[in-house]
Amino acid sequence: MKNYLNYQIEDFVQDPYFRRWVLGKLPPEDRFWEIWQTTHPEREELIEKAKSMVIALQINPTNENSEEIKNAIETILANTVDKKPLPFYTRNKWAMAASVALLLGFAGYWYLSQKMVMPTATTETPAIEAIDQKEINIGKTAKTITLSDGSQVILEGNSSLQIGQDFGQNKREVYLSGEAFFQVTKNADKPFLVYSGKVVTKVLGTSFRIKAYEQDADVSVDVRTGKVTVFKQSDKTQTEPLRSEEIILTPNQQAVFVKKEDKFVKTLVEKPAVLNKENARNRFEFSETPIIEVLSTIEELYGVKIIYDTDRLKDCNLTGSLNDGSFYDKLTIVCETIQATYKVMDGQVVIDGRGCR
Structure with missing residues (x-):
C-alpha cells in the first residue's frame, strides 16, 4: 500500500488511482478515497488542490457547429466596422491568454502521458534501479x-x-x-x-x-x-x-x-486443473476400487497432496465414474460415498472419516 500521508500535491496528481477517483472512473463500491479523506482531515486542503489540478489538466474537446462559428465571425466583423482600431496590446491580450492556456493544456497532457502512466515505486515495492x-x-x-x-x-x-x-x-x-x-x-x-x-x-x-x-x-x-x-x-x-x-x-x-x-x-487455486490431460484419460473410471487407490489417482493427476488415515479408509471402495465435475466435485463424491468430510489446509486436502468397517 502506498503511504499517501507523505504525498505532496504533485504526487497525488501523478497517482493513477487518485486521478481515476477525481475523474469519477472508479466503481461505485470503491470508497477508499472518501474514507481516506474523512480520516485525514489535515490533508483536505492539499487534496482539494490536487483534485483541481487533475481536473484542470484534462483536455475535453468541444463539439463545434460550423454555422454557429460563421454567424459569430460575421457578428464580430459587423461590430468592428467604422470603429477605431484598438491598440495592439489590447487587441491581442485575449488571444495571447488563450494561446498560453492552450499551450499549458497540451503541456499538461504530454506531462501526464509521459510521466504518470506507470505506477511509481513505493517503500513497499523494491524499484528496479534502471x-x-x-x-x-x-x-x-x-x-x-x-x-x-x-x-x-x-x-x-x-x-x-x-x-x-x-x-x-x-x-x-x-x-x-x-x-x-x-x-x-x-x-x-x-x-x-x-x-x-x-x-x-x-x-x-x-x-x-x-x-x-x-x-x-x-x-x-x-x-x-x-x-x-x-x-x-x-x-x-x-x-x-x-x-x-x-x-x-x-x-x-x-x-x-x-x-x-x-x-x-497458503491454499489451493479456485479451479485446480489436471496436470496432464493425456494421462487422465480413462483414469477416473472405478469398479470396486479401494478408496485409497482412488485418492492416490486424484492426487497424482492434480498434483495436490491429500492427507487421510490409511487404517480407517482401507476397507472403503468406490464404483462409478469421476470423469465429470471439478476437482472439488470429485472430492465431494468420494467423501459422500464413505461418509467423510474434507477441508483445504495449507495448500493440501485433509480428509476426515470414520471408515467403512
Whole structure:
C-alpha cells in the first residue's frame, strides 16, 4: 500500500488511482478515497488542490457547429466596422491568454502521458534501479509480451510491466502492477523474480499467474506448472527470503498475501486443473476400487497432496465414474460415498472419516 500521508500535491496528481477517483472512473463500491479523506482531515486542503489540478489538466474537446462559428465571425466583423482600431496590446491580450492556456493544456497532457502512466515505486515495492522496457495494457484484451530470454508474459487489462535494464545478465527481474500470466523459460543460473508490491515471486522455470492490482486488498500467486517460491520483501536490498518467511508453491497451489494483516495464506487455486490431460484419460473410471487407490489417482493427476488415515479408509471402495465435475466435485463424491468430510489446509486436502468397517 502506498503511504499517501507523505504525498505532496504533485504526487497525488501523478497517482493513477487518485486521478481515476477525481475523474469519477472508479466503481461505485470503491470508497477508499472518501474514507481516506474523512480520516485525514489535515490533508483536505492539499487534496482539494490536487483534485483541481487533475481536473484542470484534462483536455475535453468541444463539439463545434460550423454555422454557429460563421454567424459569430460575421457578428464580430459587423461590430468592428467604422470603429477605431484598438491598440495592439489590447487587441491581442485575449488571444495571447488563450494561446498560453492552450499551450499549458497540451503541456499538461504530454506531462501526464509521459510521466504518470506507470505506477511509481513505493517503500513497499523494491524499484528496479534502471528500466529498459515498459509495457502497458490499458485495454480489456490481454497483451502477449515476449522477453529477451524467451519467456512470455500475458498482461491483462489495466496492468503494467517494467523490465530491468540488466534483465538476463545475472538475474531476470520485472515489476508487475495488475495481473499477468507468466510462462518462464528455465534457466537454473538466472532466477526469474517478479516484484508486485511487497510480494516477490522467485522461479527458475515454470508457469504461474500473479494478481496484484494496487487497489485490491490481496495479492495472489497461482501456480500452474513447476515450483515457485514466494516471500515478502521488507528490505529493498534483500532479494533472498529468510527460510522461515518463504512459501513454496507447487501446481494448483496459491499464496495470498493479505495486505492489511501483512501475512501470507497458503491454499489451493479456485479451479485446480489436471496436470496432464493425456494421462487422465480413462483414469477416473472405478469398479470396486479401494478408496485409497482412488485418492492416490486424484492426487497424482492434480498434483495436490491429500492427507487421510490409511487404517480407517482401507476397507472403503468406490464404483462409478469421476470423469465429470471439478476437482472439488470429485472430492465431494468420494467423501459422500464413505461418509467423510474434507477441508483445504495449507495448500493440501485433509480428509476426515470414520471408515467403512
